Amino acid sequence: MSAPDQLLVVIDPVARRGDGESVRIAKDVLCGGAAAKVCLPDGPEEFVRALARRGSRRPVVIGDDEALLRAVHTLHEGGDLGESSLSLVPVGPAETVRLAVSLGTPTGAVTAARAVLDGVERRLDLLVDDRGGVVVGGLRIPDGPDSSPAPHLEPLPSVWGTCRDLVRTLVRPAPAPRVPAMRAHRLRVEADGRLLSDVDDPVEGVTVAxxxxxxxxxxVRxxxxxxxxxxxxxxxxxGAGFTYRADTLLTGPVRTRTWTxxxxxxxxVVPAPALSPDRG
Structure with missing residues (x-):
């Protein structure tokens, strides 16, 4: 990528609130290396409008995986995902930028911003379902183990709480670790017309990547x-009704889906590969 590129830098509001310093550094590097228009949307709707009105500018998103997926969905729905290379500066905790890192985007505000300016385009496949939804990384059925939060307990006064905990420890053993039970799912799975599993053979799950x-x-497991x-x-x-998680989005229950x-x-845009030293 060349420095004179016209950039549209869309800064996700979650990134601004969570790590303003990294956002500032990335913005300074991008604006110092290219002609950049900076947008500060307050929510998803403004984020989508900013991308839709980018004109000929190359889109750059500063944010996490959710922001990346929102950008991909927006460009796909507009019919020009394949015509405009997308750049991302990952900002957020490690668990929120795993997808971006797996696709080759570097972490660190300076490194990622310089890759936007000097990197190369990496062409990537996309999974598109029969309802128009898109999947960047992969999907799993069902959506995954139960991640419901633990029930809220009101705190006890410190002395009484300590005494009660001590008595409980003395009079009864600690409970055994809870092992989640694996549910059986009756699904029919076909890959290019080949039957991999039918409803008569319960499965623990299916992944597509x-x-x-x-x-x-x-x-199929x-x-x-x-x-x-x-x-x-x-x-x-x-199946009779199943849920699935496509990247980070939970959908369902549905009776059937086809992904192509x-x-x-x-x-x-990812960092350019390092050149081998001249041994000439």
């Missing part, structure tokens, strides 16, 4: 057998 080589990796793996350009899952791979459907 983009491989960026024109096909998706499909893994039966309850009493080894996982079944396949590579396919289209995957259909059917769109090869090299979009591009993300």
């Amino acid at each position: 983009s491989r960026d080589d024109g096909v998706a990796e499909v893994v 039966p309850r009493a057998a080894e996982p079944v793996r396949a590579a396919a350009s289209a995957v259909t899952v059917s 791979v769109r090869p090299s459907a979009w591009s993300l």
Whole structure:
């Protein structure tokens, strides 16, 4: 990428509130290296409008995985995802930028911003479902283990609380660690028309992940057998009603979904590969 690029820098409000210093550093690097218009949307709707009105400017998002996915969805719905390379400066706790890092985006405000200015386009596949939804990294069915928060307990006064805890410890043993039970899911899974699992054979789960080589990796985990793996350009899952998590978005219950791979459907700017030293 060349420095004279016209950039549209969209700063996600979550990043501004969570790590204003990293946001400031990234903005200064970007504005110092290119002609940049900076947008500070207050919420998702303004974020989407800013991208839709970018004109010929190259979009740069400062934010976490949620911001990246929102940008991909917006450009996809506008029909020009494949025409405009997208850049991201990841800002947020490590667990909120895992997808960005897995795609090759560096962490650190300065390093990531310089990659926006000097990096190269990496073409990536996209999973598109039959309702128009998109998946950047992968999906899993069901949506995952129960992550409900622990029930809220009012704090006890310090002395009484300490005494009560001591008595409980003396009169009864500590409970055994809770092991979540694996639920069985009756799903019909087809990969390019090949039947991988049917409703008569309960499974613990299904995952579908983009491989960026024109096909998706499909893994079906039966309850009493080894996982079944396949590579396919289209995957259909059917059942009485199932939920799934596509990247970070939870959807369902639904009765059927088909995901199709769109090869090299979009591009993300990543650091240029290091050149080997001249041994000439």
